[in-house]
Amino acid sequence: MTKVCDNASVGVLVTDDHGKWLMFERATFPPGVAPAAGHVFDDHDGYEDAARAEVAEELGLTVTALELLPVGGWRPNRCRRHPGPRGVGHQWQVYQATVTGDLAPSARETRNVRWLTASDLQTLSDRTAAYAGGRLTDREFAASPGIEPVWVRFLAELGLVRIGGTDLAAIDKAAG
Numbered sequence: 001m002t003k004v005c006d007n008a009s010v011g012v013l014v015t016d017d018h019g020k021w022l023m024f025e026r027a028t029f030p031p032g033v034a035p036a037a038g039h040v041f042d043d044h045d046g047y048e049d050a051a052r053a054e055v056a057e058e059l060g061l062t063v064t065a066l067e068l069l070p071v072g073g074w075r076p077n078r079c080r081r082h083p084g085p086r087g088v089g090h091q092w093q094v095y096q097a098t099v100t101g102d103l104a105p106s107a108r109e110t111r112n113v114r115w116l117t118a119s120d121l122q123t124l125s126d127r128t129a130a131y132a133g134g135r136l137t138d139r140e141f142a143a144s145p146g147i148e149p150v151w152v153r154f155l156a157e158l159g160l161v162r163i164g165g166t167d168l169a170a171i172d173k174a175a176g
Contacts (some may be wrong), residue, residue, distance in 0.1 A: 005084035008040035010050040011094045011154065013069070014061070016039075019159075020115035025145055027111050029080040030175075032141075032148025034122050039090075047093040055097060060104025065163075066095045071157045077150040077175040078122065088176065094154055118160060125152050125161040132170035134169065149175035 013035050014022040023033050030091035034060045036051075052063045072092035079090070105113040109150065116124070127146030130136050147155065152171045155161045 001082045003042065003083040005079055005088075005090070006039050006041040006135050007084035007086040008089035008091055009037060009079075009092050010040055011037040011053050011072075011092060011151070012046050012051045012063070012066075013094065013096045014055065014059070014099050015096065016115060020117055021121060022113070023116050024058070024105065024110040025106055026107050026148065027107075030078060030148060030150075032145045032151065032157060033116075034127070034148040034151050035067040035078075039081075039129050048095075049095075050094045051097065053097060054158055056096055058109050059099075060106070063097045063098040063099045064100050065098040067097075069094045069158065071154045075150050075153070075172075075175065082148060092150075092154075103164070121155060122161050128171055129163060129167040132174040133167065154175065 021033050021035065025033050036054045038050060040047055040050040044053055048066055051066055055061050055063050056076060072094045074089060074091050076089040078088055093107055102106040103113065124146040127136070131141040132149065149171045151162065152163060153168060156163050156168060
């Protein structure tokens with residue numbers, strides 16, 4: 001039975017000492033490359049607890065420090081659950097984490113876990129823009145995804161990628 005969405009999501013950006021970002025292809029809907037993320041209030045006591053748990057569940061790593069980033073807020077992005085009390089969408093909090101441990105990705109939730117450079121993030125965001133602009137089919141995007149649409153805006157707001165306003169509006173629409 002499909003759960004009902006709690007309309008709350010957390011995302012966690014993990015970086016290494018060389019400025020690379022730990023991300024993976026989602027093995028479940030919605031398709032895309034993204035960092036650890038998940039719902040908050042169904043299994044966790046709050047956003048920080050969820051952030052720590054999602055990193056452990058999806059990547060097998062232990063969070064040693066969390067910093068709340070100045071992005072997030074309400075995003076009308078779909079998930080695989082039934083719409084929650086606020087309809088389709090999530091109130092997001094996004095963190096940057098320091099982690100320890102040996103990478104042990106979840107086969108159920110992740111595929112192709114890898115460290116991405118800033119250039120990789122841009123290339124994958126551009127692929128998402130092509131998808132949102134109708135230049136890639138759903139099947140093409142799922143087979144070789146770009147950044148998960150909801151994450152492109154977060155990365156743009158953090159200055160990690162550059163996406164034009166028209167493309168960003170199309171990507172926001174694709175997330176919903």
